[in-house]
Every structure is written in structure tokens, then in C-alpha cells.
Amino acid sequence: MNDGSLRRLLLDMTCAARPIDVERFGALVPKDWAALARMCSQHRLGPMLHRRHGSTSAIPEAMRAAWRADHRYWACSAMVQRLDLQDCSRLLAARRMAPIALKGAFLAWHAYPEPALRPMRDLDLLVEGERVPEAFEALQEAGYRLDAAMDGQHTGASHPASTKHLDPLVAPRGTVVELHRQLWESDGVLDHHLPSFDTAAIRSRASSTDEILYPAADDTFVHLVVHAVYSHRLDCGPLLLWDIYHLVPYLSGDWVSLWSRADREGWGRGAALVLALMRLYFGQAVIPAAPNEPTPPPDALIEAALDLLLQDLETRRSAGVAASALSGGRRALR
Numbered sequence: 001m002n003d004g005s006l007r008r009l010l011l012d013m014t015c016a017a018r019p020i021d022v023e024r025f026g027a028l029v030p031k032d033w034a035a036l037a038r039m040c041s042q043h044r045l046g047p048m049l050h051r052r053h054g055s056t057s058a059i060p061e062a063m064r065a066a067w068r069a070d071h072r073y074w075a076c077s078a079m080v081q082r083l084d085l086q087d088c089s090r091l092l093a094a095r096r097m098a099p100i101a102l103k104g105a106f107l108a109w110h111a112y113p114e115p116a117l118r119p120m121r122d123l124d125l126l127v128e129g130e131r132v133p134e135a136f137e138a139l140q141e142a143g144y145r146l147d148a149a150m151d152g153q154h155t156g157a158s159h160p161a162s163t164k165h166l167d168p169l170v171a172p173r174g175t176v177v178e179l180h181r182q183l184w185e186s187d188g189v190l191d192h193h194l195p196s197f198d199t200a201a202i203r204s205r206a207s208s209t210d211e212i213l214y215p216a217a218d219d220t221f222v223h224l225v226v227h228a229v230y231s232h233r234l235d236c237g238p239l240l241l242w243d244i245y246h247l248v249p250y251l252s253g254d255w256v257s258l259w260s261r262a263d264r265e266g267w268g269r270g271a272a273l274v275l276a277l278m279r280l281y282f283g284q285a286v287i288p289a290a291p292n293e294p295t296p297p298p299d300a301l302i303e304a305a306l307d308l309l310l311q312d313l314e315t316r317r318s319a320g321v322a323a324s325a326l327s328g329g330r331r332a333l334r
Contacts, residue, residue, distance in 0.1 A: 001032050007310040010036055013053060014045055014238045015281040022058040033060055042313045043237030044119040046070025051117060071116050078108060078115035084175035085123055089212050091142055092127065097135050098213060100126040100206045102180065103223060103243075106214040111246040118239065118246075122168060122176035126215075129181040129199070136166050136179055144169040147176060184226050194230050195267040217250035218258060222267060229270035234308035244274065245282055255290035268294040276302050277309075 001009070013020055028036075040046050050067035053059055085105060092099045101123065108118040127135045147168040165180040183202065187194040205216040215223065224243055228236045252258070262268035272294035278286050280302070297305075 001027060001029075003035070004307065006032060006035055007039070007307060010039055010045070010310060011238055011281070011306060014048055015241050017282055020053070020056075022056065025056075025058040033063060037063060037066060038312075039310050040067070040070075043310060044070075044074070044121075044239060045237070047074050047116045047119060048239070048242065070119075074119040075114070075116035077119070080173050081120060081123060081175045082109060082115070084171040084173050084177070085212060088123070088125065088139065088171065088177055091138065092125070092135055095134070095138060097127055097131055097138075098203075099135070099179075100203065100213045100215060102126055102183065102215065103220065103227070105212070106209070106220060107243055107246060110209060110214075111250065112242075118243070122178055124165070124178050124180055126180045126183065126199075126203070128203070132166060132179050132181050136169070139169050139171075139177065139179075143172045144177065146170070183223050184231050193266065195226055195265045195270075197226075197265070216252075217247060218252050221247055221251060221258075222261075222265075222271075225271045225274050226267050229273060230267070234305055235311055235313060236309075238309050240274070240309070241278055241281055244278060245286065248287065253288075255288055256292055259290055259292045259294065262294070263292075269297070273297045273301060273305055277305060 009024060040049060046067045047070055050064070050071040054064055054067060056064070085101060089099050089101065103124060104118055104120040105123060108115040108120060112118045125135075147170050164182055164185050165178045168176045168178050170176055182199050183197055185194055187196065202215055202219045205219060206213045207216065208214075214220070221244065224240065224247070228234055228240045234240070259268065259271075262271055275287055275293070276296055
């Protein structure tokens with residue numbers, strides 16, 4: 001089976017609301033299963049596939065055993081990460097820094113059915129920009145260390161003010177923590193358009209759950225869209241779709257206002273692409289139609305996006321693919 005067909009099969013296995021026709025598995029040879037295993041590992045899909053297909057006998061037992069192991073691993077990791085998030089938040093809050101936990105932290109512990117289904121490589125904490133170096137030093141004083149994986153690349157807390165986040169730190173229990181000045185890169189940093197943002201407004205709308213500050217759900221929706229489509233050109237994998245699926249019940253539901261905001265801030269076409277993918281896998285009703293929602297993207301862009309969701313992370317090719325499917329150069333997805 002060719003790479004494109006394998007990616008479509010894995011997307012259906014991961015996201016499709018309809019049951020998978022198990023006869024599709026009969027066409028796979030060992031090298032196909034090996035390719036699927038590689039994609040599963042790169043994009044942290046093992047726990048989700050264990051939940052959805054762990055008892056499907058048409059799938060080799062070795063594959064299902066790997067998914068079970070992934071589920072156990074990420075369940076244990078989530079328990080440690082939760083403790084580290086609590087400790088880190090309390091430490092910084094004691095210094096009146098009010099850190100806000102971004103993206104996966106809320107999703108894993110409050111939106112998904114269980115944290116293991118939303119594996120997190122690290123914890124992202126938004127700190128007031130001018131206090132980020134102080135927060136960085138405070139964590140180091142508390143025993144957090146620079147990530148050995150970046151040995152020789154560190155600039156510590158001396159990043160320029162335009163940098164999205166500082167170098168990763170590793171908590172005493174082993175969780176990687178990134179301190180963010182802002183949610184995403186400023187426009188002009190990358191080689192394509194990035195939407196505007198108002199960090200102060202996002203901070204003002206944040207609220208506390210279990211003593212942890214999180215952004216408002218609508219702001220998390222915007223962050224997921226911009227992070228996936230504009231910052232990373234969809235190399236974040238199919239978990240993006242599940243993130244939004246599980247976030248939808250927490251949104252304000254005022255899609256007219258949200259799409260008006262998208263028009264003002266410049267992320268509407270990226271959100272329209274994500275919306276098209278959501279409706280493809282979860283149905284038209286997953287996000288209610290609004291009279292001012294953006295025009296659906298062309299079929300060519302949707303096809304490109306489906307490939308990008310499961311691209312090989314060691315040979316990323318996403319930088320210009322999505323944008324090239326639309327006209328308009330660096331403002332193509334505005």
C-alpha cells in the first residue's frame with residue numbers, strides 16, 4: 001500500500017466516526033504495519049488507537065500490544081505531569097506571576113475522557129512577558145535544569161523579547177516545561193503570515209480550575225488553530241482534531257462572534273481548513289454553521305492537509321505546502 005493510502009487508513013482508524021471496514025486490514029503486508037507503527041509513534045496515537053481498536057482481532061497482536069504499552073506509558077506520564085504542573089504553578093504563583101497552562105494541560109485533565117488519550121511532550125506556561133526571565137531563574141533555583149537534549153544550544157533566559165518561549169527546563173520529576181511570553185510567533189518571524197494576538201486580553205479572560213489558570217476555551221480554540229495551521233503547518237498530527245472535538249462543549253457557542261474575531265485577527269481561513277477536516281471526520285453537526293463563517297477551503301488544500309497531518313516528522317515538508325495550495329504568498333491563509 002502506498003504512503004498516501006496508509007495515511008488515509010490511519011486517519012480513518014484514529015478519527016472516523018463510522019466503524020472501520022476490517023477488510024481494509026487484509027491488504028496490509030508487514031512493511032505496511034511497520035509504517036503504520038512508525039506514524040503512530042511519531043504522532044502519539046497509540047493510546048487513542050488502543051481505546052478505539054484495541055480489541056480488533058484483524059489488527060496484529062504485536063501492534064495492539066504496542067498500543068496498550070503506549071496507553072500505560074502516557075497514563076503514568078500524565079500523573080507525573082499533573083504533579084509537576086501543580087508544583088510549578090504554585091511556585092510561580094507564590095511570586096505573583098500567575099502562570100497560565102496552555103493547550104494540552106486543560107484538554108488532558110478536563111476535556112478528554114482520560115489524560116492518557118492526550119499525550120503531552122511538555123507543559124507550556126504563559127507568563128507575563130517582562131517577568132519570563134525572572135520565572136526562568138526561579139524555576140532553576142527550585143531544581144529545574146536545562147534540557148540536556150539541547151546541550152550546546154542554550155541561551156537560557158536571554159532570548160530577545162520577540163521570542164515566543166525560552167529554552168525548555170526539566171522539572172525534578174522529569175517533565176519538560178516551556179515558559180511562554182506569548183501564545184505564538186509574531187508576524188514577520190516566519191516566512192508566512194501569522195495572525196495577530198492580544199496577550200493581555202487572553203490573560204484577562206483566563207480562569208482557575210483546580211487551582212490552575214487556563215485560558216478561556218474560545219482562546220484555546222484560537223491557539224490550537226494558529227499553532228497547528230500557521231506555526232506548524234499541520235505537522236501536529238490527528239490529535240488536533242480530537243483536541244477540538246473535546247473542546248467544543250466548553251466553547252461559548254457564539255460562533256458569529258468567534259468568526260467576526262477571526263476576521264479581525266486574521267486566522268479565519270486557517271480555522272476554515274480545520275473546520276473542514278472536523279466535519280469530514282466527525283460530521284457536519286460537530287461545529288454549528290454560522291452565517292459569517294469563512295468560505296470552505298478548496299479541495300486541493302483539504303487533500304494536502306490530510307497528508308500533512310501524518311507527515312514524517314524527521315523529514316518535515318510542511319513549511320510551504322499548505323500555503324502553496326492557495327494564492328496570496330505569505331498571506332495565503334489569512
